[in-house]
Amino acid sequence: MPFAYNWLSKQQKANIEEIVLETYDGKVVFQLQCKNRSILPEICYERNGPSTLITFEQYELLVPLHFLDIFLEDLKMVLMNQETFLEYFRISSKESGISDAKCFSGIDAILKIRISALAVKEVHFTKITVSQGISMIRYLNSVALSSLIISEVESVNFKDLSNGLRNLEEDYLFNLRIGVKIIDEEDVIGINENRTNVPLVKKPVKQKTPIFTNVCEKTARDVLENPLLMEIILKHLECFDIQKLRKVNRGIRECIDTVKPDARIEKYFVYFDCVNDWSQMNTDFSFESGTFIRYTKWADDNESHSNIRKNKKDWTEVCLNDFETNLRHQKSCIDELSIVYISRVWSVSYEDLSKKIGKILKRRRHPLKTRKFSIGSGSQMEIMEILPAIDKSSLKIIELLHPVVKYFCAKNEEMPLEVDRISRTDQWKNSEQLISKFMTITTPIQDMNILHFAELDILVLTLSSRDVNYLRTMPFAYEWLTKQQKTNIAAILVDIYDDKIIFKIDWKHGRSFLEISYERTGRFTFVTFEQKELMVSQHFLDVFLEDLKMVLMNQKIVLNCFKVYSKGNGISAANCFSGLEKILKARTSALAVKMVDFFQITVSQGMSMIRYLNPDVLSRLLFVPDEPVSFEKFLNGLRNLGKGYRFDLKITVKTIGKDDLMSVNEFSSFSEVIHYLRISSEFLRHEDECRAILSDKFDLQKGSDWFITFKNPILMKTRCREKARIIPNLCEKTVRSVFENHIPMELILKQLECFDIQRLRKVNRDIRECIDTLKPNPLIFTINNHQILCVCPVFPYHPP
Numbered sequence: 001m002p003f004a005y006n007w008l009s010k011q012q013k014a015n016i017e018e019i020v021l022e023t024y025d026g027k028v029v030f031q032l033q034c035k036n037r038s039i040l041p042e043i044c045y046e047r048n049g050p051s052t053l054i055t056f057e058q059y060e061l062l063v064p065l066h067f068l069d070i071f072l073e074d075l076k077m078v079l080m081n082q083e084t085f086l087e088y089f090r091i092s093s094k095e096s097g098i099s100d101a102k103c104f105s106g107i108d109a110i111l112k113i114r115i116s117a118l119a120v121k122e123v124h125f126t127k128i129t130v131s132q133g134i135s136m137i138r139y140l141n142s143v144a145l146s147s148l149i150i151s152e153v154e155s156v157n158f159k160d161l162s163n164g165l166r167n168l169e170e171d172y173l174f175n176l177r178i179g180v181k182i183i184d185e186e187d188v189i190g191i192n193e194n195r196t197n198v199p200l201v202k203k204p205v206k207q208k209t210p211i212f213t214n215v216c217e218k219t220a221r222d223v224l225e226n227p228l229l230m231e232i233i234l235k236h237l238e239c240f241d242i243q244k245l246r247k248v249n250r251g252i253r254e255c256i257d258t259v260k261p262d263a264r265i266e267k268y269f270v271y272f273d274c275v276n277d278w279s280q281m282n283t284d285f286s287f288e289s290g291t292f293i294r295y296t297k298w299a300d301d302n303e304s305h306s307n308i309r310k311n312k313k314d315w316t317e318v319c320l321n322d323f324e325t326n327l328r329h330q331k332s333c334i335d336e337l338s339i340v341y342i343s344r345v346w347s348v349s350y351e352d353l354s355k356k357i358g359k360i361l362k363r364r365r366h367p368l369k370t371r372k373f374s375i376g377s378g379s380q381m382e383i384m385e386i387l388p389a390i391d392k393s394s395l396k397i398i399e400l401l402h403p404v405v406k407y408f409c410a411k412n413e414e415m416p417l418e419v420d421r422i423s424r425t426d427q428w429k430n431s432e433q434l435i436s437k438f439m440t441i442t443t444p445i446q447d448m449n450i451l452h453f454a455e456l457d458i459l460v461l462t463l464s465s466r467d468v469n470y471l472r473t474m475p476f477a478y479e480w481l482t483k484q485q486k487t488n489i490a491a492i493l494v495d496i497y498d499d500k501i502i503f504k505i506d507w508k509h510g511r512s513f514l515e516i517s518y519e520r521t522g523r524f525t526f527v528t529f530e531q532k533e534l535m536v537s538q539h540f541l542d543v544f545l546e547d548l549k550m551v552l553m554n555q556k557i558v559l560n561c562f563k564v565y566s567k568g569n570g571i572s573a574a575n576c577f578s579g580l581e582k583i584l585k586a587r588t589s590a591l592a593v594k595m596v597d598f599f600q601i602t603v604s605q606g607m608s609m610i611r612y613l614n615p616d617v618l619s620r621l622l623f624v625p626d627e628p629v630s631f632e633k634f635l636n637g638l639r640n641l642g643k644g645y646r647f648d649l650k651i652t653v654k655t656i657g658k659d660d661l662m663s664v665n666e667f668s669s670f671s672e673v674i675h676y677l678r679i680s681s682e683f684l685r686h687e688d689e690c691r692a693i694l695s696d697k698f699d700l701q702k703g704s705d706w707f708i709t710f711k712n713p714i715l716m717k718t719r720c721r722e723k724a725r726i727i728p729n730l731c732e733k734t735v736r737s738v739f740e741n742h743i744p745m746e747l748i749l750k751q752l753e754c755f756d757i758q759r760l761r762k763v764n765r766d767i768r769e770c771i772d773t774l775k776p777n778p779l780i781f782t783i784n785n786h787q788i789l790c791v792c793p794v795f796p797y798h799p800p
Contacts, residue, residue, distance in 0.1 A: 003063060003070055004030075004043045004056050005077040012040065013081060018088040021075075023103050025095045028071045032078070033088075045071040068099060072106040079110050085119045085144055092126035104132040111139035119144035127152050134164030142172045151179035158186075222737040225251040227258050229738050232747050234261035239326050262331040269338045270323070272353060316353065324360045333369040333394050339386065340376035341403045350377065354385035361389035369394040373427075376401035378439075380418050384425075392426040393588055402438035416442045416461070423449040430588050432554065434458060446470050452553055476536060476543055477503075477516045477529045478550040486554060491561045494548075496576055498568035501544045505551070518544040541572060545579040552583050558592040558617055566600040570626065577605040584612035592617040599624045607637025615644035624652045631663035638670050648676040656681040656706070658689045664708060665695040671710075679708040740766040746774055754778035 005013075011034075018033035027046035034040065043056045045067040052067040053060065063070055093100050111118055119141040125133040133150055150156070156178060223229055234242060234256065242261055246253045339357065341350045354377070361368050369391040377383050383400075400417060417439040422428055429452060436458040441448065445467040450456060478486075491506035493513060499520040504513035516529045518540040525540040527533070536543050566573040584591055592614040598606040603625050610621065623634075634651070656679070667677055684690060684706040694700055699711050738744050749757060749771065757776055761768045 002074050002077040003061060004045075004054050004059070005074045007056050007059050008032075008040075013078075015084075016078065016082060017084075017086065019078070019086060019090070020088075021091045021103075023091070023093050023095075023097075023099045025098055027067060028099070028103070030071060030074065043074070068102050068106070072103070072110070075107070076110045079107075079118060080114060082118065085121060088122050088124070089120045090124040090126070091128055093128055097127070100128065100132060104128075104136060108135055108139065111136065114139075117141040121145065122147040122149070124149040124151070129153070130156055130161050131164065134161065134167075137164075137172075138168055142169055145172065145174045147175045147177070149177045149179075151177075153178075153180050155182060156180050219737055219741065221249075221251060222734050223741060223744050224248075225255045226734065226738055227255055229744050229747075230255045231259045231261070232744070232751070234259060236747075237261070239263040239265055243325070260329040263326060263329060264332055265326065265330055265334055267336045267338075268327070268334055269336075269340075271340050271342055272350060316356075320356055320360065323357070324363070327361070327368060328364065330368065333371055335370070336372040336374060337368070337370040337390070338374040338401075340374075340401055341378075341382070342376070351379060351382050351385070354382040358385035358389050361386065364389075367391035371395070372397040372399065374399040374401055376403040378403045378415050378417065380421055384421055387422060387427050388425055390427055392430045395427050395431055397433040397435070398428065398431050399434075400436040400439045400441075416440050419443045420447055423447070426588065429586075452549075454550070454554060476534060476547055477518075477527050477532075478547045480529050480532050481505075486551075487556070489551060489555060490557070490559060491563075492551070492559060493561075493563045493565075494576070495565045495567060496573045498572055500540060501572070501576070503544060503547065516547070541575050541579070545576070545583070548580070549583045552591060553587060555591065558594060561595040561597065562593045563597040564599070564601055564606075566626070570600075570602070573601060573605065577601075577609065581608055581612065584609065587612075590614040594618065595620040595622070597622040597624075600626045602626055603630060603633040603637065607634070607640070610637065610645075611641055615642065615646070618645065618647045620648045620650070622650045622652075629653045629660070631660050635663060635666055635670075638673055641673065645673050646675055647673070648678075649674050650678045650680070652680045654681065655683045655685065656690075656708075657685040658693050661690055661693045664698070665693075668695060668697045668710075674710075677708070677710050681706045736766065739763070740770050742770060742774060745770050746776075749774060749776035752776070 012032070015034040016032050020031045020033075022029040022031075027044060030043040030045065032040045032043075041057050043054070046053050046055075047067045048062065051062050051064045052070050053062055054070065091103075117140055121144055123133075123137065123140070123145065128150070130150065130153075133148075137145070137148065224233075230252075237245065242256065242263065246256050341353075367390060371394060373387065373390055373395055375383055375386065377400075387398075402415065415438070417436070419428075419441055420443045423443070429449065432453060433455040434450065434453050434457070438459070440459045440461055442461045445460065445463065485505075485507060488507045489505055491513075493504040493506075495502040495504070501518045503516040503518065505516070506513050514530070517527070519526045519528075520540045521535070523537065525536045525538055525543045527536060527543060564573075564576075590613055594617055596606075596610065596613070596618065601623075603623070606623060606625070610618070629651075664679065667674060682705050684702075691700055694708070697711055699709050701707055701709075739748075745767075752760065757771065757778060761771050
């Protein structure tokens with residue numbers, strides 16, 4: 001069973017990139033490095049009498065087993081679950097080496113039972129015998145292995161090395177480096193034997209791509225230079241594949257530029273590394289798939305790398321041009337954009353480079369969407385050049401990284417950073433999480449605008465008692481909600497009393513409301529939620545509004561209803577609506593609510609809130625206002641609404657008279673806003689005069705109450721659908737060459753289901769024969785009682 005392996009997070013287990021092992025006579029030190037250069041703390045397995053002490057970060061465990069057996073159990077879990085390429089695997093022997101034999105025997109046994117060979121790019125053995133190292137190599141992926149290093153050995157038996165290399169499969173091809181203290185005459189003979197007899201130069205045979213010999217160039221050009229077909233093909237390609245396809249010819253390049261395909265980049269990491277001076281610099285562009293490009297200006301032209309682009313002129317222009325090309329048409333939201341400025345000296349400035357990156361992002365038609373933005377810079381001005389160019393609605397996490405590589409800093413000192421200007425940007429205000437573990441923020445707490453963040457992990461220079469009081473205005477009962485509850489709020493109900501507020505929240509598929517109570521107790525507020533209690537030295541309205549702010553600012557899904565009841569003298573309701581209006585105004589997007597109900601709320605208070613709601617979602621507004629009612633205020637509120645509102649309006653009052661009906665007649669002029677109108681009243685004064693005053697556009701009826709409605713219900717206006725794009729330059733011959741060609745037709749049929757395929761077969765004989773040849777999957781998953789249920793390609797069906 002695994003031990004320390006269980007202490008790793010799921011993300012750490014899935015992103016292991018490097019493994020380093022150090023074996024001692026009485027312990028093993030095990031270190032892992034994850035993607036994005038994140039080095040995990042060492043895991044130590046040390047003999048402690050008859051037992052083993054395991055340490056990792058704050059964890060400790062004493063196990064009554066041999067330290068090598070425990071280590072091999074954890075290593076087995078790491079290697080058996082390793083699915084991605086390992087960049088580096090190093091094993092070092094630090095003492096007499098008595099543990100090495102058992103360690104390698106265990107590693108060989110683990111690698112042997114893997115379903116597929118472990119993929120490692122570089123393997124490094126330090127003070128390890130050749131026979132032990134070569135025995136492990138045969139279980140590694142032959143295509144992935146590119147470098148084998150054996151260093152710090154006393155002597156090497158090159159005959160054993162030759163035998164080990166002969167036992168390898170023929171498709172191994174790697175660089176071999178050996179560091180040995182002494183070489184004698186026999187060793188030279190063995191080296192010559194390696195050079196002449198070992199078949200190391202045979203390249204692995206790649207599987208040949210099938211070639212369709214019956215497709216002429218003209219047909220291929222008709223297919224690949226057609227924007228409709230190219231749009232389907234490009235959906236299956238990523239950034240670099242699209243760039244390669246653009247280089248085929250001018251027609252394809254112009255076709256791709258017309259379509260403007262999404263590069264579908266998931267993660268983008270940019271490292272600008274200053275090595276000694278500006279003449280030697282590296283930039284790594286890393287993607288989720290592991291692809292990277294390195295731009296460098298080397299003095300030595302003999303050094304080469306398969307993924308390195310050399311440029312003796314201006315490396316910045318080359319890499320920035322590629323940066324713009326890769327992100328120019330990125331439409332989907334990137335999971336993370338990380339820009340890190342690395343320097344071995346403190347005096348290097350990247351402000352000019354930041355300006356160029358900012359201009360590239362601002363030249364995009366739409367702001368770049370990214371969920372997380374990480375930047376390693378020591379200057380606020382450098383960050384300000386880039387941050388405003390990012391889409392404010394998609395950005396959720398901002399991380400301020402250390403601009404200097406740690407192993408180049410003797411003391412790893414913290415760097416100061418001001419954020420007074422950054423904190424005023426919309427991107428900062430809309431983010432939910434702020435991380436600054438290595439940069440010390442010197443801006444005062446109260447000037448940082450951090451109260452809206454749901455999560456904070458930052459270093460600050462000082463923290464005063466005033467700052468503590470300021471931070472206490474952070475949410476109270478909101479923190480008691482689980483993450484799942486926070487993200488699934490579907491209904492809100494607020495009961496306002498003179499000395500307390502009852503805040504009720506319902507979730508998706510919930511059966512009952514959960515209540516949070518804010519009650520005045522002298523100069524304090526007593527907050528209760530389920531079994532939790534809290535006493536706060538603030539006014540109960542201020543405490544409630546802080547929690548309401550966190551709920552509404554983080555509300556992403558549509559609210560089914562929002563109800564407000566005033567059950568006091570109205571003073572608390574006025575202050576509550578004033579705060580509510582400020583919260584809705586501060587949101588970056590209008591709050592989406594289907595139904596809004598106001599009870600004993602003034603008309604002006606309710607209508608002032610409606611203008612901050614999403615007009616496309618609001619479908620019903622119910623008013624049971626505080627008496628007396630002014631219908632003129634309803635009309636003024638409707639006049640102040642923006643465009644796009646369309647909802648049912650229901651108003652319930654106690655008494656209505658002939659003076660009120662003069663204003664009611666004007667509701668007919670808001671037929672574009674009011675889909676259905678119903679005004680209910682318990683009493684009607686001067687019935688005959690009221691009927692004479694009321695316009696013929698309304699009906700006045702008597703049931704249990706009097707009610708007024710539109711005589712002819714106004715139908716809901718349907719929105720016009722976006723017209724399909726028509727390309728007028730396509731002749732029938734070109735269209736036939738696309739739909740009667742097996743290659744493009746196969747791509748098209750993957751997007752269609754059963755009945756769509758049947759309709760397409762009826763177009764003509766050649767298309768029908770083409771479809772019958774391909775035999776496409778109709779995507780049917782249920783046939784029951786003569787009912788056929790098909791799978792929509794956008795939402796694939798996964799059977800239980």
